[in-house]
Amino acid sequence: MNLLAAPADRHKGWYLSLMAANTKGSHFAWLDPSRLYCNSQTLADCVKDLLSPFHSDTIDLVVGIDTMGFIFFRSVAISLRKGFLAVRKAQHQNYTDYTGREKTMEVRLDVLKPGMRVLLVDQWIETGGTMKAAIHLVERLGATVAGVAAVATENTEGGLWIKENDKFSHCIPEELQSQIDQKHLDSFKTFN
Numbered sequence: 001m002n003l004l005a006a007p008a009d010r011h012k013g014w015y016l017s018l019m020a021a022n023t024k025g026s027h028f029a030w031l032d033p034s035r036l037y038c039n040s041q042t043l044a045d046c047v048k049d050l051l052s053p054f055h056s057d058t059i060d061l062v063v064g065i066d067t068m069g070f071i072f073f074r075s076v077a078i079s080l081r082k083g084f085l086a087v088r089k090a091q092h093q094n095y096t097d098y099t100g101r102e103k104t105m106e107v108r109l110d111v112l113k114p115g116m117r118v119l120l121v122d123q124w125i126e127t128g129g130t131m132k133a134a135i136h137l138v139e140r141l142g143a144t145v146a147g148v149a150a151v152a153t154e155n156t157e158g159g160l161w162i163k164e165n166d167k168f169s170h171c172i173p174e175e176l177q178s179q180i181d182q183k184h185l186d187s188f189k190t191f192n
């Protein structure tokens with residue numbers, strides 16, 4: 001497959017087959033969305049799909065979570081003609097993610113203001129620990145979470161909680177959800 005070309009049939013989620021099978025360290029199966037960002041048509045379609053539920057919403061700022069999705073989040077912000085604020089995985093807000101490790105995240109304290117409506121974006125939601133911590137951080141600073149968006153969200157307890165409790169969007173068609181949950185796409189068989 002030519003990673004920089006787009007097929008004639010761009011059905012919903014066509015670009016997800018570009019996610020690369022990978023591992024995170026030696027313990028965690030991983031799908032790497034960063035290969036999507038190499039193809040300009042993919043990036044455009046992915047951003048369009050992700051933003052489709054938010055077209056008539058007021059969003060003042062895009063807030064995206066460290067690390068590999070930063071390139072993608074910036075495209076989301078440009079598409080909305082809004083600015084972008086990075087949440088770094090460092091101090092300020094404690095949380096636990098899929099690794100089970102205690103982590104912290106931080107954000108600039110002088111940007112978010114009461115009344116500001118933000119779209120929170122990450123590459124992936126697995127346990128939901130990271131996204132819930134980011135929601136908490138944004139709300140602690142007085143801003144409002146207008147929506148939560150990710151390339152993919154697993155149907156874990158935390159993932160389902162986010163789907164139900166926030167205005168939410170991801171790029172996964174329902175028929176691919178179980179493959180996302182298993183971190184194994186059928187399209188791997190035909191990818192070469």
Ligand SMILES: O=P(O)(O)OC[C@H]1O[C@H](OP(=O)(O)OP(=O)(O)O)[C@H](O)[C@@H]1O
Pocket residue numbers: 024065066067068069096097098099122123124125126127128129130131
């Ligand atoms: O829902 P959770 O269990 O909290 O996990 C989700 C987080 O895990 C990944 O981050 P990670 O820092 O591992 O990798 P990245 O650099 O690719 O974002 C992903 O990008 C989310 O930020």
Ligand SMILES: Nc1ncnc2[nH]cnc12
Pocket residue numbers: 029030031032033098123124125126183
């Ligand atoms: N990119 C990713 N692929 C699979 N599982 C993940 N958990 C967190 N990020 C992930």
